[in-house]
Amino acid sequence: MLSKKQSRLALIKQLSPLLECPHCGQALKADDAGVSCPAGHRIDAAKQGQLFLLRKQPPETYTAALFAARTRVIQAGVYKALHEVLQEQLQDSRVIVDAGCGEGSHAEALQQGTIIGIDNAKAGIDAAAKRSDRHLWLMGDLADPPLVPQCADAVLNVLSPANYAAFARILKPGGLLIKVTPGPRYLQEIRDADGTEAGQPEPVTMPPSFALEETNHVHVTVDLPVDLRKEMLRMTPLTWHMEEEALVKAASTLSAVTIDLLVHRAVCKP
Numbered sequence: 001m002l003s004k005k006q007s008r009l010a011l012i013k014q015l016s017p018l019l020e021c022p023h024c025g026q027a028l029k030a031d032d033a034g035v036s037c038p039a040g041h042r043i044d045a046a047k048q049g050q051l052f053l054l055r056k057q058p059p060e061t062y063t064a065a066l067f068a069a070r071t072r073v074i075q076a077g078v079y080k081a082l083h084e085v086l087q088e089q090l091q092d093s094r095v096i097v098d099a100g101c102g103e104g105s106h107a108e109a110l111q112q113g114t115i116i117g118i119d120n121a122k123a124g125i126d127a128a129a130k131r132s133d134r135h136l137w138l139m140g141d142l143a144d145p146p147l148v149p150q151c152a153d154a155v156l157n158v159l160s161p162a163n164y165a166a167f168a169r170i171l172k173p174g175g176l177l178i179k180v181t182p183g184p185r186y187l188q189e190i191r192d193a194d195g196t197e198a199g200q201p202e203p204v205t206m207p208p209s210f211a212l213e214e215t216n217h218v219h220v221t222v223d224l225p226v227d228l229r230k231e232m233l234r235m236t237p238l239t240w241h242m243e244e245e246a247l248v249k250a251a252s253t254l255s256a257v258t259i260d261l262l263v264h265r266a267v268c269k270p
């Protein structure tokens with residue numbers, strides 16, 4: 001029986017042929033403590049097996065508290081309808097890269113495939129790795145992911161900016177891009193509580209390297225138990241400017257929330 005740490009190092013070893021050195025772009029090779037490249041750059045795995053494959057650490061914008069709130073909300077099933085669509089869309093994909101995975105709960109809801117979650121937020125990757133040892137969690141540059149070309153069957157990009165050139169580089173020809181964007185009524189109740197006008201979401205325009213095949217619309221209103229309402233407000237940047245008192249007041253009436261999302265499915269052209 002492998003210890004937790006051993007099993008995490010085994011996962012790094014298994015997936016290391018897909019990893020690229022963030023400093024020089026050469027192949028990374030796994031050893032007993034982490035990974036290294038032929039030029040001598042070495043990166044030790046962190047305590048929970050996560051790897052920091054960034055040239056330099058960006059300033060933290062999202063806090064551990066925001067990610068903890070997100071984990072509670074997502075794991076409570078608020079995004080269940082989205083997860084069912086993702087599960088269906090990705091059922092035939094073997095290696096899935098979640099680009100902009102945050103704290104990893106959307107990726108973790110998938111029941112199949114080998115998942116590599118990448119984000120440049122350390123608090124997100126730390127939270128993902130602490131919770132889940134089924135997948136590999138990387139802190140990496142989303143514009144230049146530390147992955148070898150054409151390693152992924154699918155890229156998942158949930159409510160996070162897209163780097164299409166990077167996606168095209170890491171996807172196999174014919175590989176899938178599943179991109180999730182907010183619909184017009186996404187989290188409408190929170191906007192109402194805050195008095196923010198809902199801006200029309202930007203239409204998704206993909207570069208010629210991708211062929212958009214279909215867009216699924218997920219639109220459900222989810223009841224929120226009392227103990228989840230404050231977390232729901234805390235997990236979104238929409239309420240960052242709100243004082244605690246205003247947040248508590250808004251939470252008291254937030255009995256439901258609209259999950260309105262567009263799931264775009266595109267194929268990477270060979």
Ligand SMILES: [Zn+2]
Binds near residue numbers: 024026
């Ligand atoms: Zn290197």
